[in-house]
Amino acid sequence: MTITITAFERSPDGGRGLARDTRVRWALEEAGLPYDVRLVSFRAMKEPAHLALHPFGQIPTYEEDGLVLFETGAIVFHIAQHHGNLLPADDHARARAVTWMFAAVNTVEPPILELVTARIFEGDKPWTKERLPLVEERVRDRMKQLSARLGDADWLDGAFSAGDLMMVSVLLRLRPSGILDEFPVLATYVARGEARPAYQRAFEAQLAVNAPHP
Ligand code: GTB
Numbered sequence: 001m002t003i004t005i006t007a008f009e010r011s012p013d014g015g016r017g018l019a020r021d022t023r024v025r026w027a028l029e030e031a032g033l034p035y036d037v038r039l040v041s042f043r044a045m046k047e048p049a050h051l052a053l054h055p056f057g058q059i060p061t062y063e064e065d066g067l068v069l070f071e072t073g074a075i076v077f078h079i080a081q082h083h084g085n086l087l088p089a090d091d092h093a094r095a096r097a098v099t100w101m102f103a104a105v106n107t108v109e110p111p112i113l114e115l116v117t118a119r120i121f122e123g124d125k126p127w128t129k130e131r132l133p134l135v136e137e138r139v140r141d142r143m144k145q146l147s148a149r150l151g152d153a154d155w156l157d158g159a160f161s162a163g164d165l166m167m168v169s170v171l172l173r174l175r176p177s178g179i180l181d182e183f184p185v186l187a188t189y190v191a192r193g194e195a196r197p198a199y200q201r202a203f204e205a206q207l208a209v210n211a212p213h214p
């Protein structure tokens with residue numbers, strides 16, 4: 001079985017873990033699965049060969065034995081279902097871990113992406129000064145709720161799961177705004193995720209792609 005994923009040839013963050021191939025690499029590392037990476041340029045992403053894999057012309061994609069997947073939630077779920085220890089065996093615990101995966105991409109990630117858009121892509125618009133505080137408040141509301149739920153637990157529901165992998169990955173995107181650090185429970189949770197050896201390997205592999213070549 002050969003697994004191939006796609007990633008940015010040059011990531012805008014210099015390969016510092018923010019592009020979404022990181023979460024797929026992390027899941028593969030947690031599952032102990034070797035994988036190949038095909039690097040794609042922004043131009044190649046919009047060409048027919050890549051669009052055949054990803055209808056929206058994005059990274060990452062996942063190929064395994066004729067199976068082609070896109071959407072990181074679906075990819076991580078597939079990896080977790082078939083390999084490794086990312087989903088509990090108990091039926092109810094498994095359903096709850098999957099619930100956290102959905103919560104990460106469906107409830108927590110949208111306001112964070114809205115914030116990234118407001119800060120970075122719309123930062124120079126005249127209305128951003130008024131809009132930004134509203135967007136930030138929506139993010140803070142979610143963080144308060146998530147922080148209250150996590151409390152002093154290490155992970156969202158018992159042992160580390162694909163739900164935590166997705167949630168930590170989503171929260172990482174918030175760090176550059178400074179808002180993550182306003183919530184020590186969540187900042188510590190993210191740091192706990194980053195400290196996992198599998199995350200470290202994924203991060204280093206992505207960074208290596210983007211390191212300046214001599
Ligand atoms: N919902 C999809 C998923 O989860 O798989 C979203 C995939 C997606 O947004 N992919 C982005 C992409 O291909 C890369 S991750 N963008 C190119 C395009 O749409 O043309 C988003 C991302 C990019 C860069 C940084 N960064 O450098 O900080 C962070 C996150």
